[in-house]
Structures are given as structure tokens and as C-alpha cells.
Amino acid sequence: MESTASVVWRPSGLVLTTLVVAAALLGFTFQHGIAELLRVWEIKEEYSFGYLIPFITLFLVWQRKDRLESVPFTGSWAGFALVLFGLLVYVAGELSTLYLLIQYALLLALAGLVLAFTGPAAFRVILVPLLLLVFMVPLPQFFLSEISQHLQLISSQIGVAFIRIFGISVFLEGNVIDLGTMKLQVVEACSGLRYLFPLMTLGFICAYFFSAPFWKRAFVFLSTIPITVLMNSLRIGIIGILVEFWGESQAEGFLHDFEGWIVFMACTAVLVGEMWLLNRFGQARRPWREAFGLELPAATPKDAPVHYRSLPVPYLAVLVLLLSTAVLSFLLPQRVEATPAREDLISFPLLLGEWQGVSDRIEQIYLNELKLDDYLIVNYAKPNQPPVNLYIAYYGSQRKGQSAHSPRTCMPGGGWRIADLEQASIDTDIFAGQLPINRALxxxxxxxxxxxxxxxxxxxxxxxxYLVKWFIFWDAITRNRTDGGLVRVVTPVLPGEDMKEADQRLASLVRHISPLLARYLPD
Structure with a gap:
């Protein structure tokens, strides 16, 4: 009898045909999520590397071809269960019109399909290449915004420290670097995200090829975060120095973008140098070619007997499931999000009792970032009292992550430090008599x-x-709505003023505006 180790397993023509059909069914079913992925890769520089991930994954799977050829594919009902779970997530994503759910559902269904076809033994051989696909799916927008805000602040602080090393007088106010002659705004594009995600992906691939103990491979991957922060801070510092000596043009145009490429290449060099040092550290030293080598699959033995793979029953069940889902997704009409009737915020009254308001505007550069559908910004004042600024942002749809930016993350970006933050409530005639608020000093x-x-x-x-995000998802499914808004009121606390007086000003204005809000932020 032939030993299993000497047998070469290859797919038959029927198996290859079913794999093409399965790929087509996945592509048809998840077409909206895939189209959104392509759109994000096109417009967001931090995810522009996403185009490469599927091809890299295919290469890494092909690299294990010799090992796969020696393993019989037994199939697995766990794969069928994983596909079923992925399709349930897909349904939730379609009902809620949340692309992120559809995209992660695609990854679950793809992994389940592979497991149902190959079985556990072969699936473990290609598990890491399949995990690489996670990096091509963008994180939730609200999470990205929070990360970006923190990275902007950290990069600004380290960058300013680097500028001061050269004896340049500089003042930092939030994300604004004041050089005296001009001010540099560390915007979201300079937060380091455009380096962080590509470098983390590269770090994951490097750790995969790095023949070293697990702790060293984990260190390589996790170190991409501080490397990105430090190198991006260095870039900001260098730009500040160049602007100080050679003018504002050093922070704009081609030179600005070219500096970004240099920083990423420098990050890559640091990552490779780090692996070289780790390879020399410890007892398990080995030549660099062995420690980090791009091996090609071994050639198939010419005299090995060839067996053709059959179609496992769990895999056939997955094909039926995918076909049924594709047919249903074709027959069911596309869900259009409900848009409730409301008044435009431009009609919000400027006279509220003794409060007299003066309208203000937001600069276009900030509107491009906020991506809101309607807004109101008014400075209200009573005679002989400090003013109160009212800001209302409305979003007709928040299903693509375009939602109200939390003041909790935005305020530090302007240089303001949150000295105190608590939840409180205001007595009102609506909202069951109590209006819950966040109170921040x-x-x-x-x-x-x-x-x-x-x-x-x-x-x-x-x-x-986070409850806001949960109810966006819940209401998208149950009510087919994701509209909503943010209401914020701000007043200065004068030197020597009792904090209670500032609280009374805000509470007074809130009691005037709260009965009107339902006209502009509909229930």
C-alpha cells in the first residue's frame, strides 16, 4: 500500500470548476462590500495598499503548495458553520447598510469556505496567509478618528521637542505648531495613519517570514506602532526646521509628499535592522539567509503517485448555501435608507427669551473633515453676561462611519486639556424631565x-x-434610519468666577433650545 506521505494530491477539473463557481458566488453576494473596499482603497491613502493584499495572500498560499500537495483534503463541518455565521453577519450588514459588517462577513465566509474544502490539517498550513486579509479591511471610522486624534497630539509633541533641539523657538497649541513667522497645522493626513497600517501589514509579513522564537516575531509586529509614531514625529520636526529656514513652501506640494515616502522607507529600514539585531540576540543565532528567507515551494517529486481530490460533503453544502444566498440577494430589492422630514438648521431662532444670537460659520477645511449634512453655530448672549456658543451638527446618514465627531476627542486637538469630565443632567420640561449631558471643564x-x-x-x-454606535446599528436594522446629531454648548469661565454661574448660563440656554431640537433632529 502507498504511504500517505508519498502521494501528491491535485485538484481535478471538476474541483477547479466548483472553486471558480464558489468565488463567483462570493463576489456576487458581497459585491456591495467589495465595491466599498475598492472605493476606500482609492480615496484613503492609509489603505491604498489594500490592492496588494489579495495578491500577496495568493502568493503566500502558493508558497505552501508543496505542503498542501501532501495533505488530503477531508473537509470540515466547522467550515460550513463558519460560512453560515458569516452569511448571518452579511444579512445584518445589508439590513443595517453598514459596509464594515459586510466586509468582515466576506472574510468569515471565505475562511469558512476554505476550511469546509480543505479540512483542519490543510487549513492550518495556510491560516496565517488568510489572516493577512484582515489588514485590507478598514477599521470603523469613529475608531480611526480617535486613533488619528491621539497620534496627531503625540506626533506634534515629539516633533516640537525635536525642533527645539536645534534652538528654534516654537510654541505648541494642541496640533498647531507656532514658529512665530507662521503656524503649521498637524492635520489628520499627518497623524501617521498613512504609515501605520501599511507598516503594520509589512511587519506582519516580516514576522511571518522571520524564522525566530514567537516572542521575537511578536516584537517585530508590535514594534511597527512606536516606529511609526517616532518616524512621523521626526518628519514633522524636520518640516518645521525646513519651514523656519527656507519658508512655507517646504510644507507643501511635492516636497511634502516626497518626505512622506522617505519616512516610510526609513520605517522599513528600521524594521529590517531590528530583525537583524534580534537574530543576533540569544542562543538561536543563524545566518541571515536562513533567518529571513523567501523560500519557494519545493518541486513535486516526478515519481510520486498522483491522486485527484474529491469534493467533501461540507464543501458541497457550502456551495448550496452560497447559491441560495446569492439568489435571495438578487431577488430581494435593495434597501434604501429612510430620510425623515426636518427643518434646516438655518431657520433655528436667534432670539430665545433674553438670549440674542449671532450666527457664525465653519471654515471649509473643517467642513471637509466633519462631512456633515447640516450645521448651526451661533453665539448667544444676555446683557452683561459672557456669551454661550451653540453648535449643532446633523448627519442624514451615519452608515458609512460619517458621524458626529465627539468633543471628547476633538477638544484636545485644539490644545484644550480636559480638566474634568462627568455625566450630569439638566431639569427640562421634556425628555422625562431630565436631559442627560456630558459636562466637561x-x-x-x-x-x-x-x-x-x-x-x-x-x-x-x-x-x-459607544452606545451611539450601537444604536446606529440597531436602528439601521429595525427602523432603516441612521440619522442623528450632536448638540454642544460652550461658555468661558471668567477669572475668579464661580463655576455655578457658568453652569447656570449653559443650563438656561439648554432649557430654551431643548424643546426646539425635535424639529431639526427628528425623532
Whole structure:
């Protein structure tokens, strides 16, 4: 009898045909999620490398061809269960019109399909290449915004410290670097995200090829985060120095973008140097070619007997499941998100009792970042009292991650430090007599401001940012709506002023505006 180790397993023509059919069914079923992926890769520089991930994954799977040829494919009902779970997530994504759910459902269904076809033994051989696909799916936008805000602040602080090493007088206010002659704004594009995700992907691939103990491979991958932060901070510092000596043009155009490429290549060099040092550290030293080598699959023995693979029953069941889902997705009409009737915020009254308001505007550069559908910004004042600024942002749809930016993450970007943040409530004639709010005391140097804010979303008043995301998902499924808004009021706390007076000003204005909000932020 032939030994299993000497047998070469290859797919038959029928097996290859079913694999093509399975790929076509996945592509048809998840077409909306795939189209959105392509759109994100096109417009977001931090994910522009996404085009390469499927091809790299295919190469890494092909690299294991010799090992796969020696393993019989037994199939697995666990793969069928994984595909079923992925399709349930897909249905939730389609009902909620949340592309992120559809994209992760695609990964689950693809992994389940492979497991149902290959079985556990072969699936373990290509598990890591399949995990690489996770890096091509963008993280939730609200999570990206929070990461970006923190990275901007850290990069600004380290960059300014580097500028001061050269004896240049510089002042940092949030994300604004003041060189005296001009100010540099460390915007989201300079936060380091455009380096972080590509470098993390590269770090994952390097760790995969690095023949070393697990802790060294994990260190290589995780070190991509501090490497990105430090190198991006260095870039900001260098730009500040160049601007100081050679003018504003050093921070714009081709030179600015070219510096970005140099920084990424420098990050890659640091990553490779780090692996070289780790390889020399410890007892398991080996030549660099052995420690980090791009091996090609071994050639198939010419005299090995060839067996053709059959179609496992779990895999056939997955094909039936995918076909049924594709037919249903074709027959069911596409869900169009409901848009409730509302008044435009431009009609919001400027006279509220004793409060007299003056409208203001947001600069286009900030509107491009906020991506809102309607907004109001008014400075209200009573005679002989400090003003209160009212800001309302409305989003007709938040299904693509375009939602209200939380003041909790935005305020530090302007240089303001949150000295105190708590949840409180205001007595009102609506909202069951109590309006829940976030109460924040912020400080910039000697200046202090008191901030109230809350999220008004389809009849709910919420103070927790993560609950906001949950109800966006829930209402998208149950009500086919994701509209909502943010309400924020701010007043200065004058030197020597009792904090209670600032609280009374904000509470007074909130009681005037709260009965009107349902007209502009519909229930």
C-alpha cells in the first residue's frame, strides 16, 4: 500500500470548476462590500495598499503548495458553520447598510469556505496567509478618528521637542505648531495613519517570514506602532526646521509628499535592522539567509503517485448555501435608507427669551473633515453676561462611519486639556424631565471653558459614544434610519468666577433650545 506521505494530491477539473463557481458566488453576494473596499482603497491613502493584499495572500498560499500537495483534503463541518455565521453577519450588514459588517462577513465566509474544502490539517498550513486579509479591511471610522486624534497630539509633541533641539523657538497649541513667522497645522493626513497600517501589514509579513522564537516575531509586529509614531514625529520636526529656514513652501506640494515616502522607507529600514539585531540576540543565532528567507515551494517529486481530490460533503453544502444566498440577494430589492422630514438648521431662532444670537460659520477645511449634512453655530448672549456658543451638527446618514465627531476627542486637538469630565443632567420640561449631558471643564493655559454636549439620535439622548454606535446599528436594522446629531454648548469661565454661574448660563440656554431640537433632529 502507498504511504500517505508519498502521494501528491491535485485538484481535478471538476474541483477547479466548483472553486471558480464558489468565488463567483462570493463576489456576487458581497459585491456591495467589495465595491466599498475598492472605493476606500482609492480615496484613503492609509489603505491604498489594500490592492496588494489579495495578491500577496495568493502568493503566500502558493508558497505552501508543496505542503498542501501532501495533505488530503477531508473537509470540515466547522467550515460550513463558519460560512453560515458569516452569511448571518452579511444579512445584518445589508439590513443595517453598514459596509464594515459586510466586509468582515466576506472574510468569515471565505475562511469558512476554505476550511469546509480543505479540512483542519490543510487549513492550518495556510491560516496565517488568510489572516493577512484582515489588514485590507478598514477599521470603523469613529475608531480611526480617535486613533488619528491621539497620534496627531503625540506626533506634534515629539516633533516640537525635536525642533527645539536645534534652538528654534516654537510654541505648541494642541496640533498647531507656532514658529512665530507662521503656524503649521498637524492635520489628520499627518497623524501617521498613512504609515501605520501599511507598516503594520509589512511587519506582519516580516514576522511571518522571520524564522525566530514567537516572542521575537511578536516584537517585530508590535514594534511597527512606536516606529511609526517616532518616524512621523521626526518628519514633522524636520518640516518645521525646513519651514523656519527656507519658508512655507517646504510644507507643501511635492516636497511634502516626497518626505512622506522617505519616512516610510526609513520605517522599513528600521524594521529590517531590528530583525537583524534580534537574530543576533540569544542562543538561536543563524545566518541571515536562513533567518529571513523567501523560500519557494519545493518541486513535486516526478515519481510520486498522483491522486485527484474529491469534493467533501461540507464543501458541497457550502456551495448550496452560497447559491441560495446569492439568489435571495438578487431577488430581494435593495434597501434604501429612510430620510425623515426636518427643518434646516438655518431657520433655528436667534432670539430665545433674553438670549440674542449671532450666527457664525465653519471654515471649509473643517467642513471637509466633519462631512456633515447640516450645521448651526451661533453665539448667544444676555446683557452683561459672557456669551454661550451653540453648535449643532446633523448627519442624514451615519452608515458609512460619517458621524458626529465627539468633543471628547476633538477638544484636545485644539490644545484644550480636559480638566474634568462627568455625566450630569439638566431639569427640562421634556425628555422625562431630565436631559442627560456630558459636562466637561477644559483648560488652555489660564483660560477655562465649560462644555455641555450630548448626542441626539432618532428620539434618544445619549452621552456614551459607544452606545451611539450601537444604536446606529440597531436602528439601521429595525427602523432603516441612521440619522442623528450632536448638540454642544460652550461658555468661558471668567477669572475668579464661580463655576455655578457658568453652569447656570449653559443650563438656561439648554432649557430654551431643548424643546426646539425635535424639529431639526427628528425623532
Amino acid at each position: 477644559i483648560q488652555l493655559g489660564d483660560r477655562r471653558q465649560l462644555v455641555y454636549y450630548w448626542f441626539q439620535q432618532r428620539g434618544r439622548v445619549l452621552t456614551n459614544e
